[in-house]
Amino acid sequence: MSASQNLVLHPEVDASRTGAHFLLGDHACAEGALYAGCRFFAGYPITPATEISEHLAERLPELGGQFLQMEDEIASMAAILGASVAGAKSMTATSGPGFSLMMENLGLGYMMEVPTVVVNVQRGGPSTGLPTSVGQQDMMQARFGSHGDITMIALAPKSPQEAFDLTVHAFSIAERLRTPVLVMMDEVVAHMHERVVIPPPGEIPIHARPKPDVAPAKYRPYKPGPDLVPPMALAGDGFAVRFTGLTHDETGKAVTTYEAQRLLVPRLREKILRNRETYERTELYRTEDASTLVVAYGITARVARRAVDLARAKGQPVGLFRPATVWPFPEEKLRSLHHVRKVVVAEINLGQVLLEVERIVGRYAEAIHVGTAGGKVPSPEAIVEACE
Amino acid sequence: MRKEVRFAGFGGQGVILAAYILGRAVSVHTPMHATMTQSYGPESRGGACEADVVVSDQEIDTPEVDRPDILVLLSQEAATKNREDARTASLVLSDVDLVQLDDEAARKAISLPFTRTADALGKRIVANMVMLGALTRASAMVPREAMEAAVAESVKPGTRELNLKAFDAGTRL
C-alpha cells in the first residue's frame, strides 16, 4: 500500500481565518464551506463561480482536503455525492449553464438522500446569456429543475457575510436532513467585497448527519427516524449499504411499484416540509404597520431595503420581507403579515418567486412584480413606484 | 455619510489592490462599512481597469457606484471615460504625468506625481501606494493608521517596508 493510501479526509480544525476580513462573496462562500467542515470539492470553472473553485484549490490541500477539477459539471455533481456517501462534507459551485448540467445528479442526491451542498452563482440567462452580469433567473430551476417530484431547500445570501453564514447553514441542514441543499447566490454578491467576520471554530453549531445505532445486520439504509430522516451508514463502515436512484424499499432494494413509490416519494417531501425549523430563515424590516410589503432576496433585498426607506420618507407604510430561505418558501411567516394589501416582489427575472407569493397572498393582497430581464438589479426608485 | 470612490487606470497599476486596501482599511480597522466592486468580463481584460469602493457610516444598501464623489484617475483613457464624473466629483486625484484633464476638471483636480515618486523610491510598482497616501490625506475619510494597517496586511511581507514608505511619501506630496 502506497503512502497516499492513508490519506483519509478528516476535517482538520482550522482557526487560521478567525476574525474580520474584507472578502469577496465567492471567497466568503468558500470559507463558509471550510468552516462547516467541507473537505471535498469537485467543480468545473464557470463565471461567476470560478473564484470559489480557485480559493478552495488553494485552501483545501492546506487542510488535507480534496480539491478536484472535473471534466464537467455532471461529473462534479456525481463526485460530490460519491464523496459524501464515503463520509466527506462535500460541495460544488457553478453558474446557470453548469447548474443545468447538474440537475440529473441533483435528483439522484435527493432520491438517494445524500447530504451535499451546491452553490449556484446566478448570472443572466437563458443559455450563455450574460456570463459576467447578475441574474436571479434560476429560482424556479432550483425548485423544480430536476425531474420528478422534488422538494429542494434553497438559500439566498444578500452579502458576503451571508455567503459565509448561509453556506455554513447549508451544510448543517444537508447533514441534518440527509439531502442536497442549494445556495443560490447572485453575481453581485459573489463579486463584491465586504466585511466578513469569521467566528472561532465551533462557535456556529453545525448538525451532524444521523448515524445508525443498530448492528449492520439490522440496518436499513432507508428506514426513517421519527423526523423522517433515515440514519446514514458510510461506505466502509461494514454495513454493506445499498443506495439507489430507483424507487426502493427501506433496505435499498429496487422496488419499482406504485406501492413503493407511494411510501417513498411523499416521505422525501414530508422530510423537508416537517423540519422547517431547521432551515427557515427570514428577515423583516419595518413591517409592523405596513400595508404594502416588498418581498425580495439576495442582492435585490438590499435595494428593496433602500426602497422601503425612500417610501417611508414619503409617508408610505412599506415594509420588507426577505426570505433568506427561499425554498421551501416561508409561507406561514409571509401569511402572518396578513394585514398587507399589496405585495411587491422584486427580483432579477421576469417573475418567478412572484408566482409563489401570488399563491400565498392572492386571497387578501395584490401581488405586483418589479423585475429586470437579467444583467441589472431593479432600482430602488422602480420599487418605490410599484409600492405607490 | 456615503462616499463613492472610483479608481480608474490600466492593468498593472495596482488599481484593484488600491481599492481593496481602502475597503479593507474601512472594514477591518474602523467601525464603518465598505463595499468594493470591479468590472468583470471582456472589458476587464487587457487595457482599462476600474474598481469602485463605497464607504459609509451606515450599512450599505447598494454597492453600485453611479456618481463617484471621489475619482482617482491614473490613465488618459480613464480620464476620458470618466469625464462627466470628473466634473461632478467633489475630489479628483490624478497622476500629473499620465493624465491631461480638461479645464473644468483640472481646476479642482489635485494632480500629483504618483509614478514619478514611486520611481524615485526605486519601484514604479508602488505608485498605487503613493496614490493611497495622497488620497488618505486629501479625503480625510479614513484614519491614516487604518490605511497603513491595511497596506501592511495586503502586500507580501518582503515588500511591506517599501509599500509603507511609498504610502508615507504620498501623504507628503
Next chain:
Amino acid sequence: MTDEETPASAGGTISAEVTPAPNGDLAALELHPYDHLLRSEALPHIWCQGCGIGTALGALLHGFEHASVPVEKRVIVSGIGCSSRVVYYAKTDAYHTTHGRAIPFATGVKLTNPTLNVVVFAGDGDLFAIGGNHFMHAARRNMDLLVVCINNFNYGMTGGQGGPTTPEGALSTTTPYGNAERPFNLPEFAAAAGASYVARWTTLDVRRLQATFTEALARHGFRFVEVLAPCPVSFGKTNKIGTGAEEMEYYYALEILKSRIESTSHVGTEIVLHRPIVVGKFVDLERETFLDRYARVVAKAKE
C-alpha cells in the same frame, strides 16, 4: 429470465474445497461458497437465461476473495443498464447511480476514503456512450478504480438498441439496415487514455477472468477489464449468432489469445463481426496514481 441459478453458480465458479450440491438439494444450495457474498434475499436476479453478467460478477467476487480485500472495504458503483444491477446482488457497499456517471461518483468515494477498494461495474453503453467523457478523464488521471465493462454490443435492458461498441454492419433495433458506425476499440481507448491495467476476456474464460480480477484488485491506478458477454435475447439473436450457449460457441470459435498472435500478424484488437477476437492482458504498468500525486500537493500546501 431465470430463477434457477445464482450468478455465481451460472459462472461455474465453485471453489475446490466445497462439494457441489446434488441437483435440487435446497439445503446444500445454502452452502454455496458465495452465499455470504450475495444478498440472497434479493435473488432471483433479473438477468436473462444465457446472459453473461452473472458470470462476470461471480468472477469479480472470486477476485475480492482471492485478492483478500476485506469485506467492509469492497465498494461497487454502477450506472444504468443490465450490468449495473449487480449492486443489488453483491453484498458490498453498493451504489446504483445515474446513467454514465458511476465513474465520477466512484471517484468521490475513493478520494474520500482511499482505504476502500472501489469497483465500477457497468455496460458498454453506460461507460462509453453517455459516460465516455468520464472514462477517459478518470484514465488520464490514473484514478484508483477498477472499471469492469460488460460489453454485449448493444443496449440490452431497453431492448437491443445499437451503441458505441456495436460492430459495423451489425443489426439492432436502431440500426435496422446495419450499423453505419465504427465501434470503439475499448482496450486501445483505455490504453491511450492512460489506464495502468487493461485486459479483455469473454465470459467463456471464467478462470482467466477470476485470475484477472484477483490481480487487478490488488493493483493501483486506473484498471480496465472488458468482458465480452452474450446478450441472448437481443444482440445474439438479431445478428444470427444465436442465444446464450451459441454465443459462447461463437466466442470459442473466434477468440484468440493475444500471446498467440504473431507480431507480424494483421489481427488487431478491433472487433469485427465473424472475425477473430483478440483477448488477453494488454497493459500492466506500475504508475503513479492520482492519489500518489495528490499526496504531494497536500504536502506542498502544508509547507
